[in-house]
Amino acid sequence: MTVFDVAPTVAHIEPSAPPKPPHKPLLQLFFGDLIASVLTVSTGFLLILMIPALNWAVLDAVWATDDPSTCRDGGACWAFIAAKFRFIIFGVYPPDEQWRPLLVMGLILAMILASLSPRLWGQRLIAAWIACVAAMLTLMWGGVLGMAPVPTSSWGGLPVTLLLALLSLGLGFPFAVFLALGRRSSLPIPRMLSLMTIELVRGLPLVGLLFVASILLPLLLPAGWSIDKLGRTLAALTVFAAAYLAEVIRGGLQGVPAGQIEAAKALGIPGWKAVWHIVLPQALQKVIPPLTNTAIVMVKNTSLVLIVGVFDMLSAARVAATDPVWSAPYVESYVFVALIYFLICFGISNYSRWLEIRVQSRSYR
């Protein structure tokens, strides 16, 4: 692009700084040619259009109040979010036990931070994750170590959103690897089974799967059997995630040169070991961007569980907004929830970019 691209390498031979590009006069920058003029005018117009929104969100907004009726005129009612913050984040979880979902979210954050660097990836980290998930579920359920039991119907809010996203991806991933390997297998039965599973699940909308899991499945089970509603929802999300991840991983597998596996065979490395240690790591490296994409989609997909009555963050926000004391602050609730989703998804996508650069630079070394 410009000279700035080489700046870091020459930075130590100060003080001869790289020459700056010549300044264009402002007028020429904004109205230099037809395209620039059109863009300037339309951007200005858009900015003017945004003034009412800005007024609503900032200037006319009620930031803090004890009296909900002050929110009735005009601006955004952020005081509502402050009042309902606990409910939107923790849903119907008993307030006395609130430290438990809080700790769960802390654990998730800590584990994610600990897993950021690829240097730490390995069997130990997987074991740590399994132990951590077990600890989180124990914390949420309770019933041991003097913690009051909390049925899954009382779980809610952000912890449910995070747990559903994490578990559906985590449980879906191993399945996805098997499905992807199966689909590329030379044996006809595993290939057909994988193909059918993937195509069937990908051919159904997630909403349909959720309905099957939450309404039809209990009717098909023998009387007296009932699987937990949250568990059924998680199962549907997992199957969905697995099918999509499988296709992504298959793309990576196809990108690994056939010579790799032939070389492994020539060295006498048994088939599964060759796949596990040679083919898969290379395949996964190639598909980091689409994997991230699937992860982001799954985080957002968890909000669909509201149609089957699981109290995730979005459901909690919707219920909070129906409180008649406040004057229908739907927009504020949705904006707040959208912000949280954005932070999560933006974090994932930034991380993936960082990871991609790192992984690439290592493979080029």
Place this chain on the structure above:
Amino acid sequence: MKNWKLATAALAAALSATAAHAGPTLDKVKERGRIVCGASQGTVGFGSPDDKGYWTGLDVETCRAVAVAIFGDKDKVEFVPLSGQQRIPALQTGEIDILPRTLTWTLQRDANGINFTTPTYYEFTGFMVAKSSGVTKVEEMTGASVCVQTGSTTEVVVNDVSTKLNLQLNPVVFDNVAATRQAFFSGRCDALITDAAALASVRATQSDKPDDYVIFPATKYMDALTPAVRHGDDNWMDIVNWSIQALLNAELYGITQANIDELMTSDDPRVKRFLGIEPGNGKALGLDDKFAYNIVKQLGNYGEMFDRNLGAGSSLKIERGPNRLFSDGGLMFPMAFQ
């Protein structure tokens, strides 16, 4: 779609037939230590969690009354939030024990695997219009445009009313509740039609100036919102029925949460039977003889419950109307508590 419905119904019938041979619900509930109750996904006044996540509302408290009858504790209930489509399968498959979720008593539902207990709320379809329009009854609505939700029973009502009274109403159809309501408040149509109780709650929650709107009935027909139980466990149905009857009878006898302990010395044989001083009622149902006393002590009578959740004591301010006792000119009819 039809085949799917038939298959579901057939499955449900097969399942409910086997459920009859399973152990009674009461045993299961006692073993579990709590009843499991189907709840809505947040309908203010009927069932929604408050800021602390504590479930409140008329439907919710009906469940709490049953919990008090069995365990003497209104908090021994687990509420499972269910969507409209999920609620009946959830009851049929035993995921929940009672379904009080603004459920209208209809022939099709009654015949297909569930039993209705005692109505807890009567409602009629209503219109809401702006006060400034000057319209106060259906006959004056000639040519009005009406915001209506597609696929709902209210769509049928609009057509029926329009044809019958020759009003030439223009239905403006939307595919979801939120959009329908928003369209009305933004002035897209002259009137909004839906259940009158829901209208009252919409007016209280979603309009900037609730006093600018009036609500009036659309037809003379009513729906009875009634908690339901599964087919095949008569004892359980009796328990739910008489937990609700205890609430209604308490109001008839003038027993309230506040005065119930004073009435323990009452000479009235009806009151004595109700409070369990004269034993027999509870035992007949397999419950504690003081179950009715416990219900009123913890939750109050039906009138108090209505007032707290829907009426003057709530932010919804819905009038008792048809939900008054028969003795006050309403439809609520307590059965003999003996």
